Amino acid sequence: MxxxxxxxxxxxxxxxxxxxxxxxxxxxxxAPENSMQYMASVQDYNGHHVCGGFLITEEFVVSAAHCDDSSLTHVVLGNHNLKNGNHQKIKIENKIIHENYQHVGLGNDIMLIKLSEKVQLGHGVRIIxxxxxxxxxxxxxxxxxxxxxxxxxxxxxxxxxxxxxxxxxxxxxxxxxxxxxxxxxxxxxxxxxxxxxxxxxxxxxxxxxxxxxxxxxxxxxxxxxxxxxxxxxxxxxxxxxxxxxxxxxxx
Structure with missing residues (x-):
């Protein structure tokens, strides 16, 4: 404590x-092409990048707890260039913040994002x-x-x-x-x-x-x-x- x-x-x-x-x-x-295919862009309802994240299962992305915001609506995977439309855009179903998180400077700064559907692996997307x-x-x-x-x-x-x-x-x-x-x-x-x-x-x-x-x-x-x-x-x-x-x- x-x-x-x-x-x-x-x-x-x-x-x-x-x-x-x-x-x-x-x-x-x-980042070289076809590298770091686990990277995720956590975005708002306007399609603006808000935070990063990374894919750990077909349905879950890890990000930081202080990224939590009511404007977050979806996650983009499968492309290093955010302006290129060749990617998977998946809605956020749920955000789970660590129960002991209070403030970024006090630790426990971790959040799990539950996706609304499974990611298609192998299309520029993989799990880390x-x-x-x-x-x-x-x-x-x-x-x-x-x-x-x-x-x-x-x-x-x-x-x-x-x-x-x-x-x-x-x-x-x-x-x-x-x-x-x-x-x-x-x-x-x-x-x-x-x-x-x-x-x-x-x-x-x-x-x-x-x-x-x-x-x-x-x-x-x-x-x-x-x-x-x-x-x-x-x-x-x-x-x-x-x-x-x-x-x-x-x-």
Whole structure:
């Protein structure tokens, strides 16, 4: 359980605008064709991209809890270019937010999206596996994060999926930079690098060795090119039991 001091600190940071939802990809490149086919664009009723996500079964997408919004209506899969119509557009049937989620800076920033119908796998779409209940990420281990959006601070949104390599930062080092860091998170990219994510495209996966190990959660406000704080992700391995329980309720 977070101490009252940590909770108050994170609320103060949030009020000051220092916690910012991620992630537009910074210092990355266009994702190669036919790669990362698990990526999902969570969109509103106007067809605008709101958040990222990733497919874990034929009927479920994982995203960030802070992405929850009444305007979200559907998920788009199967195309890196959001302006290209060759994709699967599926309505959202239900959104399940972790019961302990309160605020992005307090952790538990994870959401499951139940699709209204099964995805057709094999048409530019595939499932990404989740890590086992415990993972051991090493310092400086290189992983990937992907998303749609700005490629620099105050830049313009992009239509094509971008991807960048980021290095894992130990929890000890991350806690030193983020006093009051919530439990069950992974830090990678951002701090002391030009690579990572920025505002506006949360919910995408941190991918290590072919597993979706993290969900893009938050970074340090308004400094994406040379951020002074590490990028923070929800640690999926800590939520495997919750995910499995949710999936069972629909089968």
């Amino acid at each position: 977070l101490s009252l001091q940590k909770i108050l600190l994170l609320h103060v940071l949030a009020c000051l605008g220092r916690l910012a939802h991620g992630s537009h990809i910074i210092d990355g490149k266009k 596996p989740l890590p086992p209940a415990e993972i051991n990420l090493k310092e400086n281990q290189v992983c990937q994060v992907a998303g749609w959006g700005k490629t620099k601070t105050d830049g313009k949104l992009v239509d094509e999926l971008m991807v960048v390599n980021v290095s894992v930062i130990t929890s000890k080092n991350c806690e030193e930079q983020w006093p009051g860091l919530p439990a069950n998170v992974i830090c990678a990219g951002g701090y002391e690098t030009t690579k990572g994510f920025c505002q506006g495209d949360s919910g995408g996966p941190l991918v290590c060795h072919g597993f979706a190990v993290g969900v893009v959660s938050f970074n340090y406000y308004n400094n994406c090119n040379y951020p002074s704080k590490p990028n923070v992700y929800t640690d999926i391995s800590k939520y495997r039991k919750w995910i499995n329980e949710v999936l069972k309720t629909f089968f």
